[in-house]
Amino acid sequence: MSQSIEQYFYGQGEILIARRTNNGSKPKWRRAWDVSALTLALAVESFTHKESMTGLKEDRRKIITGRTATANMTMHNIDTANLALTLHGEENVVVGGSITGESLPAALEVGDIVLLDHPGVSNLVLTDSSGTPATLDEEHYHLDPAYGHIQILGLPSSPAPTQPFKAAYTHSGLSQVGVFAATPPEIMVRYNGINLAENGAAVVVDLWRMATDPLSELALINNDQALAGMPLAATILSDAMQPIDSTLGRFGRIAFVNPIGP
Secondary structure (H helix, E strand, O other): OOOOOOOOOOOOEEEEEEEEEOOOOOOOOEEEEOOEEEEEEEEEEEEEEOOOOOOOOOOEEEEEEEEEEEEEEEEOOOOOHHHHHHHHOOOOEEEEEEEEEOOOOOOOOOOOEEEEEOOOOOEEEEEEEOOOEEEEHHHHEEOOOOOOEEEEEOOOOOOOOOOOOOOEEEEEEEEEEHHHHHOOEEEEEEEEEEEEEHOOOOEEEEEEEEEOOOOOOOOOOOOOOOOOOOOEEEEEEOOOOOOOOOOOOOOOEEEEEOOOOO
16 A cells, blocks of 8 residues: 655665575574664666657667566674685584694794684694604794794704694684585575654565675774674576565565554
8 A cells, every 4th residue: 555645765774694495494583783774776677669660760668577686795804604605615613622633834934824723722732753743842942822833932952843743632623614615505684664754664575585695895893983784695586485466575675564552
């Protein structure tokens, strides 16, 4: 029904994301958390026909041959779930554990830097490769435990250690996402909007089927007075599991929720 009064829009709100199911069953949703921008763009492919009767070659018909829709959002919650969408990867958890006998590069010298196989390091012990392994005293190296980063500060001269050194340590585990490591899933998006121009009225936007593009940019070193944002661009696809009707179509909907009564 058309509105009989003016209605403006100034939106804020919450974004929910779900992996689309192929059987039409209800999906499980999760919050994308802080999203500072969400935009939709619609376009049609078409051609026009010019008449050939008057000599003026006037346009007489516009024929639509296709429809496209895209969405763009900027997410500020840089977690593994959101990264999996933009990196086209999968969330992976590495549990903490213990490592023994990890070989370091041979012929290390003062100033050399070595990265251990795991970050989050504690209880590090370095030994050499002699028949009776000798422990390298902690004064000879510096460990940055969060990153598993070792720098050689000095080496004993008498007796000289037999390289390569072997590392034994515990690590805390991590959560990670590989880059281009998986086929990107199709997703669904729900925007629970708040229209601040109309006293916080509820607005619902549903996008039923979306294919995401890979991450276009992520600022990993920040000097501006703003938090990093992660752009997500997606093509909105026609969802064949939605009924064909003249009310909603197969791409999505924008709905203005009526006030809830007492």
